Amino acid sequence: MKVFLSADIEGTTGITLWDETTNGHSRYAYFQQQMTREAAACQGALDAGCDEILVKDAHDSACNLIPSLLPEEIRIFRGWGSDIMSMMAGLEKGYDGVMFTGYHSGAGMDTNPLSHTMNTKNNYVKINGMIAPELMINSLTAAYLGVPVRLVTGDKGLCDWMKAINPNIETVAVSEGRGRGSISIHPDKAVRLIREAACRAMQKPAADCMFPLPAHFTVEISYKDHFRAKSAAAYPGVRQTGPAAVVFEADDWMDALRALDFVL
Numbered sequence: 001m002k003v004f005l006s007a008d009i010e011g012t013t014g015i016t017l018w019d020e021t022t023n024g025h026s027r028y029a030y031f032q033q034q035m036t037r038e039a040a041a042c043q044g045a046l047d048a049g050c051d052e053i054l055v056k057d058a059h060d061s062a063c064n065l066i067p068s069l070l071p072e073e074i075r076i077f078r079g080w081g082s083d084i085m086s087m088m089a090g091l092e093k094g095y096d097g098v099m100f101t102g103y104h105s106g107a108g109m110d111t112n113p114l115s116h117t118m119n120t121k122n123n124y125v126k127i128n129g130m131i132a133p134e135l136m137i138n139s140l141t142a143a144y145l146g147v148p149v150r151l152v153t154g155d156k157g158l159c160d161w162m163k164a165i166n167p168n169i170e171t172v173a174v175s176e177g178r179g180r181g182s183i184s185i186h187p188d189k190a191v192r193l194i195r196e197a198a199c200r201a202m203q204k205p206a207a208d209c210m211f212p213l214p215a216h217f218t219v220e221i222s223y224k225d226h227f228r229a230k231s232a233a234a235y236p237g238v239r240q241t242g243p244a245a246v247v248f249e250a251d252d253w254m255d256a257l258r259a260l261d262f263v264l
Contacts, residue, residue: 001050001096001202004147005074006087006138007039009059010104010114011154013174013190016182018114023061035059036066037191038101038153038174043071044198045099045150058087059102084254084261086118087134088141096206097150098142099198104154105177106133111157112177118264123222123244125264127256128214133158137260139211144253148209150201153194155182168208170201217256220247221263232263 009021012035019025023032042053053074057065063078070076081089091098105112108124108131117125117134125132127140135158139149151170152162159171172193175184184190201209223229226244233240238248238259246263250256 001045001048002052002054002094003042003045003050003097003099003150003202004088004091004095005039005042005053005055005099005101006058007035007055007065008087008100008102008104008134008154009035009064010102010112010116011158011174012038012102013187014182014184015175016113016180021059021114023064032064033066033069034187035064035102036069037187038194039065040070041101041191041194042074042099042198044195044200045097045202046071046073047195048199048202050096050202054090056087056090084258085141086261088138091142091145091147093145093147095145095147097148097202097209098138099151099201100135100138100149101151101153101194103135103152103158104133105157105161106131106136109133109157109161110177111160112155112175113180113182115177118260121224121228122264123224124220125260126220128216128218132219133161135162137257140213140253141257143211143213148206149211150204150209151194151198153190153197166209166211168204169211170197170204172197213253215251217250217253218247219249219256219260221245235259235262238263
């Protein structure tokens with residue numbers, strides 16, 4: 001069995017401040033290590049019989065994970081692939097599942113002090129009327145390729161969001177946002193729970209863990225700066241609907257993802 005793991009940091013256990021996510025700040029090294037430990041809990045998938053795991057470092061420079069702390073069986077994709085797959089670069093048809101560690105609530109959600117979607121330039125992204133965190137964008141990419149979502153770890157708001165869409169997908173909530181703060185579980189407990197959940201996740205029928213893929217996509221973006229909407233409207237098919245808002249539609253998810261790559 002082959003597994004793809006996308007690792008972010010803003011949903012890592014204990015994360016509360018932007019400084020803690022940024023290389024060069026004194027707080028970063030600790031959370032870089034915890035981010036890696038939580039990704040390393042993909043060992044649970046190996047426990048369940050997986051023999052190949054591709055880990056995509058998916059935060060900021062995409063060079064955050066400490067490779068020596070990961071299981072020997074993994075391969076790691078560091079840096080950006082310069083394609084529309086972004087945080088899912090390297091995923092292909094034929095994988096038996098995707099896992100997301102360290103993921104966070106999206107812009108427009110109040111369940112993580114660092115809630116955002118792809119960057120901090122938008123108020124929200126909506127897909128078919130629903131607030132779309134990065135997890136939704138990346139889960140739709142997995143669904144498009146026919147790959148089930150096995151595991152999500154991060155803040156409670158995001159885990160609850162995923163459970164409402166597909167309760168069969170394993171989640172591990174490591175923190176709960178409270179305004180500008182968060183309440184987290186112990187970091188060692190988080191690693192243990194993630195490893196156990198990864199093992200359970202790989203034993204479920206693939207069909208039970210598919211993220212729903214709509215037949216049509218209406219994407220709305222509200223920007224913090226009005227001039228971004230004007231710029232985005234230059235992309236074919238994108239319409240400006242307000243001083244700081246745009247909308248576009250697509251029947252094929254790759255067309256929607258391509259537009260998002262340019263206008264976000």
